[in-house]
Structures are given as C-alpha cells and as structure tokens.
Amino acid sequence: MEEKKIIGIDLGGTTVKFAIVTLEGEIQQKWSIETNILDEGSHIVPEIIESINHRLNLYELKADDFVGIGMGTPGSVDRENGTVIGAYNLNWKTLQPVREQIEAGTGIQFTLDNDANVAALGERWKGAGENNPDVILMTLGTGVGGGIIAEGNLLHGVAGCAGEIGHVTVDPHGFECTCGKVGCLETVASATGVVRVARQLSEEYAGDSELKRRLDDGQDISSKDVFVLAEQDDPFALMVVDKVCFYLGLACGNLGNTLNPSSIVLGGGVSAAGEFLRSRVENYFNEYTFPQVRESTQIKLAQLGNDAGVIGAASLALQFVK
Amino acid sequence: MEEKKIIGIDLGGTTVKFAIVTLEGEIQQKWSIETNILDEGSHIVPEIIESINHRLNLYELKADDFVGIGMGTPGSVDRENGTVIGAYNLNWKTLQPVREQIEAGTGIQFTLDNDANVAALGERWKGAGENNPDVILMTLGTGVGGGIIAEGNLLHGVAGCAGEIGHVTVDPHGFECTCGKVGCLETVASATGVVRVARQLSEEYAGDSELKRRLDDGQDISSKDVFVLAEQDDPFALMVVDKVCFYLGLACGNLGNTLNPSSIVLGGGVSAAGEFLRSRVENYFNEYTFPQVRESTQIKLAQLGNDAGVIGAASLALQFVK
Incomplete structure (x- = not known):
C-alpha cells in the first residue's frame, strides 16, 4: 500500500x-x-x-x-x-x-x-524555516501580514489575532492605518507603504534624484520602482529604502527580543528586492536586538514563493x- | 492513598x-x-x-x-x-x-x-492569568523581565531568550542599556528606569513640584517616591508616570498586536502602584493596539506576589x- x-x-x-x-x-x-x-x-x-x-x-x-x-x-x-x-x-x-x-x-x-x-x-516546514520549532514569517505585500510558530505551535491568540505583525506600532507619531491606529508597520513597509515613505521624505529632499523627479512629476510610482532605483544608487531612493529597512529592522528586532525564533523570514512582493533588502533589514535588526538574540535569530528570505x-x-x- | x-x-x-x-x-x-x-x-x-x-x-x-x-x-x-x-x-x-x-x-x-x-x-496557572492558554507576565522590578505562555506552552526561543521583554526597544533614540543596545523598556520602566525618566524630564521642567525639588536638592529618589507623589497630584511626578506608562503601553500594545494573549499581567515592585499604574498603561495600550486586540487582550495586575x-x-x- x-x-x-x-x-x-x-x-x-x-x-x-x-x-x-x-x-x-x-x-x-x-x-x-x-x-x-x-x-x-x-x-x-x-x-x-x-x-x-x-x-x-x-x-x-x-x-x-x-x-x-x-x-x-x-x-x-x-x-x-x-x-x-x-x-x-x-x-x-x-x-x-x-x-x-x-x-x-x-x-x-x-x-x-x-x-x-x-x-x-509552509515556509517553516519546507522553506527558509528549516522545520525549526520557532519561526516567524513576515509577508510584505499589499499589506503586511505574518504568522508565528513558537515551540512548534502556530500561535493564534485569544481572538485569532496573533501574528498580525503588520499592525505593530513602529512609530507612535506615524501615519494613520486602515486599522484605526497610527504608526503600523504596514503603513511604511507594505508595497503602498514604501511609496508613502517616499512621498513623505520627498518633501524634505532637494538633491538630484530620478525617483524624486518622477514623484514631483506626478508619475505613478511602485515599491518596485523605489528598490530598482535604489539598486542603481539613486541617492533619494536609497534614503527611502533605508527608512523602510529601519522600520522593518526595528519590528524584526522586537519580534526577536520577544520570541527569539531561529529565523524571521521575509516574504511577499516587497521581499522580491532580495538580498538588497534583507541585508539592510538585518543591519537594523542587529542594532535593535540584545546580543544573545542577535547571535541566535537570523533574518532570511522566503524560499517557497507561491x-x-x-x-x-x-x-x-x-x-x-x- | x-x-x-x-x-x-x-x-x-x-x-x-x-x-x-x-x-x-x-x-x-x-x-x-x-x-x-x-x-x-x-x-x-x-x-x-x-x-x-x-x-x-x-x-x-x-x-x-x-x-x-x-x-x-x-x-x-x-x-x-x-x-x-x-x-x-x-x-x-x-x-x-x-x-x-x-x-x-x-x-x-x-x-x-x-x-x-x-x-x-505561576501567574498564569493560579493568578491573574486564570489558567488561559495565552498569557504574558511583565515583571517590573530592579530590571524588567517576563515570560510568555502561548497556545498553552511556555516559550523559550532558540537560545532561551523568549520573554526577555525588558529589552524590547521602545525608543530607537533612547537611553543606553546594560545589554549594550539603546532604548530598552528596562531603561525606562524598571525601578531605576522610572527615576532615570524623572531625571531626564526634570531638565526641562520649570514648574512647582515636590519631586522636582527633591531631585534638584540631590536627594535619593525611588520609583515608589515618584508614584506616591504622583498619586498626591504632584504635576511633575504625574508627567513622569505618564511617560513611563506610555512606554509600558507601547510595549504591551506590541505584545498584544503580535501575540494577542488573553491578558498581559504586570508584576514586580513597580506594579505595587496598582490600579494607578494599570489604568494608565491600559490607556496607552488601547491607543497602540488595533481594535480586535484592544477588545480581547486585557491589562491586569499580578495577584500572587511572592x-x-x-x-x-x-x-x-x-x-x-x-
């Protein structure tokens, strides 16, 4: 059989x-x-x-x-x-x-x-999580979602909201979110969040930049455009990516300080920026974690895609x- | 038998x-x-x-x-x-x-x-946690420590650091912590942290206040003194308590947004301030949680003491x- x-x-x-x-x-x-x-x-x-x-x-x-x-x-x-x-x-x-x-x-x-x-x-079982008992997935797409596996169990919480890491507050004075509060990770690290950060920072940026030019010109900009221009060393796009990665690194750092998983896995459309994104998130993660977490929790890219x-x-x- | x-x-x-x-x-x-x-x-x-x-x-x-x-x-x-x-x-x-x-x-x-x-x-089994499967204890003492029970399991993380919520970053530009990073909850919400916040805010406070007078006089101030004076309506002590409760509410809020426990239980010496502390932490918790978490996760005081x-x-x- x-x-x-x-x-x-x-x-x-x-x-x-x-x-x-x-x-x-x-x-x-x-x-x-x-x-x-x-x-x-x-x-x-x-x-x-x-x-x-x-x-x-x-x-x-x-x-x-x-x-x-x-x-x-x-x-x-x-x-x-x-x-x-x-x-x-x-x-x-x-x-x-x-x-x-x-x-x-x-x-x-x-x-x-x-x-x-x-x-x-899925990512925990057959992907970047390597079937470890403590793994977090952060999905950076239209919104920011997530799921947490701790001690081998998927966490749900009392009302099913565990893992809603898109609504972690990364800036107590930040943007309003559709959820009704302010400063949610989703407002600055989802696909539309990246563009929102770009628009905000462009108010104060006066230097030469293709991204800034397109924004001022009223063109439609996507999160992907921001990352592509940053990889081409557009100084303003790099500033936007840095700010987004600061927020992501801060949020990942606090997930690490709280749950100390073996890995925090970045997935979703925004994570298509790959190592360029991961390494920058990791830098801020290292800044905002205490030593034992910094040494034991890894920031990884999702492997399974769809x-x-x-x-x-x-x-x-x-x-x-x- | x-x-x-x-x-x-x-x-x-x-x-x-x-x-x-x-x-x-x-x-x-x-x-x-x-x-x-x-x-x-x-x-x-x-x-x-x-x-x-x-x-x-x-x-x-x-x-x-x-x-x-x-x-x-x-x-x-x-x-x-x-x-x-x-x-x-x-x-x-x-x-x-x-x-x-x-x-x-x-x-x-x-x-x-x-x-x-x-x-x-202990608090989960026989205290404020009411033996629910999802409970967090935050201990506010000489340091800030904690423990997390999720889906009925005590969380340890890959290197045993899960529950180290004293080292969650609540201010990316905050005080240096003994752990080596900056802005840890412990630097502003432990017994010494409360006094540290008082000293920092006193630099900018010019009004009438017994707490401010004692600080300026070089007296030894304890966290308990700050809370006692705040309960007596000392305006500067109230300002300090408000700042400490903002940090605690922000940290509890993000624990709620991430793990959605039935309760986050405040224990340790600083929590002796009781309902005066709890209600103020809850106000900021409500500000920094999304609606379903705000409605399902409670902020409670520890019940078991020693x-x-x-x-x-x-x-x-x-x-x-x-």
Whole structure:
C-alpha cells in the first residue's frame, strides 16, 4: 500500500491554488482555478469540491488515499467549527460552513486556518524555516501580514489575532492605518507603504534624484520602482529604502527580543528586492536586538514563493495522521 | 492513598523559597532559607537538599509522596541537561549540575527553568492569568523581565531568550542599556528606569513640584517616591508616570498586536502602584493596539506576589504526572 497524501488549498481573491502533497511536504501535483466571487462568493466552495473530485478522478485517486485536506483562507476563521466569515475579497460577508460542505462533497477530512498563518507554516516546514520549532514569517505585500510558530505551535491568540505583525506600532507619531491606529508597520513597509515613505521624505529632499523627479512629476510610482532605483544608487531612493529597512529592522528586532525564533523570514512582493533588502533589514535588526538574540535569530528570505500557501495548508492536515 | 504533591522552589539571590503544592496548585506548606552565596555558591544546592529532606521528615512525608520538584533559577538554564551557568547573583560562574545533585540528594525527579519564566507560569496557572492558554507576565522590578505562555506552552526561543521583554526597544533614540543596545523598556520602566525618566524630564521642567525639588536638592529618589507623589497630584511626578506608562503601553500594545494573549499581567515592585499604574498603561495600550486586540487582550495586575515563583516552579513538575 502506498503512503497516504494530503491536499493543500490556498484560497485567494483571484485564484484558488491546489496541491497534492506527501506526508513529507513534497508537492506531487499542483493546479489552480480562478476564484469566482460572483453571487456573494457562493460558487467558491462548490467549485473547489468539483475541482478536487475532477483531479482525483484524473489521477485515479480516491478519498481514501488522503489523510485530509488543509486550506488557507482570507477572513476570520473559526477553526473549531470549520467556518469563515468576513472575507471581503471573496464576497463572503456571512458565515460560510466551509468544512461541512467540503467534507460532504469530497468525503475527505478537512481543516483550515487563515492564509497568513498557513504561509508561515509552509515556509517553516519546507522553506527558509528549516522545520525549526520557532519561526516567524513576515509577508510584505499589499499589506503586511505574518504568522508565528513558537515551540512548534502556530500561535493564534485569544481572538485569532496573533501574528498580525503588520499592525505593530513602529512609530507612535506615524501615519494613520486602515486599522484605526497610527504608526503600523504596514503603513511604511507594505508595497503602498514604501511609496508613502517616499512621498513623505520627498518633501524634505532637494538633491538630484530620478525617483524624486518622477514623484514631483506626478508619475505613478511602485515599491518596485523605489528598490530598482535604489539598486542603481539613486541617492533619494536609497534614503527611502533605508527608512523602510529601519522600520522593518526595528519590528524584526522586537519580534526577536520577544520570541527569539531561529529565523524571521521575509516574504511577499516587497521581499522580491532580495538580498538588497534583507541585508539592510538585518543591519537594523542587529542594532535593535540584545546580543544573545542577535547571535541566535537570523533574518532570511522566503524560499517557497507561491507554494508556501499550499504546502502550509497541507501541513494543517498532518493533525489527522494517527 | 492520598494524591501526590509537588515541591516548588524559587531560588533567588537573597532567599530560597520552597512550597509543597498540590497537583491543583494549592500551597500546603511554605518556608524559606537564606541563600548562601559564599564559596562560589557551592553551598546553595546542598542546603536546598538538606532543607527539603528536613521538612519532609518534619511533615512525615517521603520522596514517593511527590511527583517531582520544579525550580526557578537566575542565570542561563539548560533544561535538557538540568544545569545552570552564569547566575552572577548566586556566584555561579561555572556550570552547576543542579538536577543531578538534587535528584541524588532527595530521590525525587527534578526539573527547572529560569525565574522570570517560572513566575509567568505561576501567574498564569493560579493568578491573574486564570489558567488561559495565552498569557504574558511583565515583571517590573530592579530590571524588567517576563515570560510568555502561548497556545498553552511556555516559550523559550532558540537560545532561551523568549520573554526577555525588558529589552524590547521602545525608543530607537533612547537611553543606553546594560545589554549594550539603546532604548530598552528596562531603561525606562524598571525601578531605576522610572527615576532615570524623572531625571531626564526634570531638565526641562520649570514648574512647582515636590519631586522636582527633591531631585534638584540631590536627594535619593525611588520609583515608589515618584508614584506616591504622583498619586498626591504632584504635576511633575504625574508627567513622569505618564511617560513611563506610555512606554509600558507601547510595549504591551506590541505584545498584544503580535501575540494577542488573553491578558498581559504586570508584576514586580513597580506594579505595587496598582490600579494607578494599570489604568494608565491600559490607556496607552488601547491607543497602540488595533481594535480586535484592544477588545480581547486585557491589562491586569499580578495577584500572587511572592508566591508566583514557587507555584510556577511547581507547575514545571506537572510534566512528570503520567
């Protein structure tokens, strides 16, 4: 008899990614479908079920070949009841009985968690986290999200907000955030945050700079533009990157001082700036950590890219292995 | 047959506290001895063993009546090997094989952890933490220490530094700390930190104030003096307390945003200021947390006082219960 497998699902606002994963976390098959958010997102779960059943048929697999299905989802997750609510990019405003529907539709045990947590589980298991018991993932994308694994456990907190490191306060007098408070890491280190920092600093910058010129010219600037120009030694872009990396290093430093993980892993679109970003964050991290943490906690780049979600989601189903 | 018991030990630089504790965490007996740090602390463990054996004899108890001994200790703890090193207030500079000695001397299974972690376990189990799975203790004393319990587990981190929340950076341009970096919470919220903040702010304060007068007069001021005067409406003392509570609220806020515990518990000597302190920390906590954390994480005062250490230490030995 062959070893059983897991299905990992990464449910996002534009695509649903699926993977068939071994118990060791190796992807054997992967595919994706578009997320159909019409009619209050009521087609999403049926289409997930249909896609799974279709693929199992294609690969000549049956429900009994799987220990379970794990899924990462946006919105507010009730893990105990297997439901999701308030996932606005899916149009899920009301309570969605996802587990009940997927278990009924596939005959496979199902479990879920939020997407940022699940990505952290993926990077910890098969990525930069090297399967260590203490790993933090910080995802720098449209927003800043994260997930924390400590003593081998994914942390949720009393109301499911553990790991919301995008809302750590890095400047008590900083920008207003969509969450209602000020100075959140997300306001200065997300893709739009980087541009916000650039616009703020440009008010005081008078030197020669292509980035400054584009901003003054009213052009649309992206976070990527800022990093590309900085790598080309644009002095103002370098100043912006330095400020962003200060905030990231301060936030990572305090995560290190508090939790002392083996690594803090930087992922998401902004982290595409790679070593250029990582090394600068690390410099500030070193400045804002005490010696034992500085020596034991590493700043790393994420390794799994888009696969973090499906792999981490699959890892949720390991709980079903007897 | 009566239910078995636990021995909890809180090893400090001036006294060693002992308690016989039930499996439910109720103290049945407690006593203490002076800590004899002479001769490189070589008398400490033998005197602990002697004291335990003497008391068991007195209470007509034997080794078999206990599931284990748990101990909280200063210094660097190797939990796996049951050793301690670098506990300078005990004169323990070299590796101390504590577990081996105590198990041989008492015939009872032994386990240990660091004192700040153990106090957190105590407050979580039988104090303000109400035995919830997610609780943080922040101890405001000579230094600022802490312990974090998340998803029911005490966090250690990769090098044992998890919970060192005294070294969270609350001001990137702040005071130098003994740890080598700047702006640590400990530099502004420990007993000496409160006085440091008072001295700094007094440079800019020109109004009428008893606290300011005493400082200018070169008198020795304690953290307690600052709080007593603030409660008497001394305007400058109120300003100092407000600044200290801002730093504490910011640090607690970021612990909340990161870990979302059910409570962050304030303990240690500075927390003797009670509700006067707690309510002010809570105000800043509310300012620096996002709504779901503000609504679900509470700021509380410690409840166990000196007993937190022995109760938490006892809880370590619950691991021996089959």
